[in-house]
Amino acid sequence: DIQMTQSPSSLSASVGDRVTITCQASQDISNYLNWYQQKPGKAPKVLIYDASNLETGVPSRFSGSGSGTDFSFTISSLQPEDIATYYCQQYDNLPFTFGQGTRLEIK
Amino acid sequence: QVQLQESGPGLVKPSQTLSLTCTVSGGSLSRGTYYWSWIRQPAGKGLEWIGRISTSGSTTNYNPSLKSRLTISVETSKKQFSLKLSSVTAADTAVYYCAREGVGAAPLKGAFDIWGQGTMVTVSS
Numbered sequence: 001d002i003q004m005t006q007s008p009s010s011l012s013a014s015v016g017d018r019v020t021i022t023c024q025a026s027q028d029i030s031n032y033l034n035w036y037q038q039k040p041g042k043a044p045k046v047l048i049y050d051a052s053n054l055e056t057g058v059p060s061r062f063s064g065s066g067s068g069t070d071f072s073f074t075i076s077s078l079q080p081e082d083i084a085t086y087y088c089q090q091y092d093n094l095p096f097t098f099g100q101g102t103r104l105e106i107k
Numbered sequence: 108q109v110q111l112q113e114s115g116p117g118l119v120k121p122s123q124t125l126s127l128t129c130t131v132s133g134g135s136l137s138r139g140t141y142y143w144s145w146i147r148q149p150a151g152k153g154l155e156w157i158g159r160i161s162t163s164g165s166t167t168n169y170n171p172s173l174k175s176r177l178t179i180s181v182e183t184s185k186k187q188f189s190l191k192l193s194s195v196t197a198a199d200t201a202v203y204y205c206a207r208e209g210v211g212a213a214p215l216k217g218a219f220d221i222w223g224q225g226t227m228v229t230v231s232s
Contacts, residue, residue: 001171032217034215034217034218034219036219042224043204043206043222043223043224043225044154044204044219044222045222046215046218046219046220049215049216049217049218050216050217055215055218055220087153087154089154089218089219091216091217091218094168095156095168095169095170095171095172096144096156096217097156098153098154098155098156099153100153101153101154
């Protein structure tokens with residue numbers, strides 16, 4: 001299985017801050033990576049697909065980059081409604097695997 | 108707009124079989140290039156992909172960690188796909204989600220773009 005390692009596992013930031021989460025794959029996955037946001041008690045929601053493409057309707061403050069084994073996810077200006085856990089997910093190889101998640105809190 | 112809804116028992120005894128169904132509404136299960144997946148999440152933990160089935164049912168892919176206990180099937184006429192996990196233990200306690208995955212020429216290939224709300228399944232005697 002491809003292991004996806006996210007960091008940090010938790011993050012506290014202030015409204016308006018720029019926030020970056022990283023995701024490292026255990027092998028080259030090209031750009032076959034997606035990012036999800038999960039709010040408490042809710043199903044995950046896809047924000048970024050193919051490493052850098054913004055899903056329709058997702059605010060432009062969210063962005064993704066990277067290829068190969070190293071990826072990043074950025075919120076350019078943190079908003080209160082962005083409090084959630086974020087996951088990366090690879091789809092290069094089966095079984096699909098997710099990162100362990102990054103819990104984002106407001107400072 | 109396509110919506111997914113999981114259904115099934117919330118409590119299963121150890122060694123028994125966990126059975127869940129996902130019903131597709133607002134659209135056709137058989138239209139478009141999609142696979143239909145199950146994903147689970149133990150309380151306070153991360154997401155684990157369980158397996159998927161093609162619209163026709165001709166292709167299934169299972170997580171090797173669960174493959175020996177797992178069956179995923181589809182009933183296109185009922186707009187449903189199902190999960191059966193046998194010989195369950197407490198480690199199978201989780202919220203179970205069904206989700207749609209784009210494949211082939213579909214947008215968001217490899218991404219789960221539509222999810223059910225999730226159903227909590229507890230394995231306990």
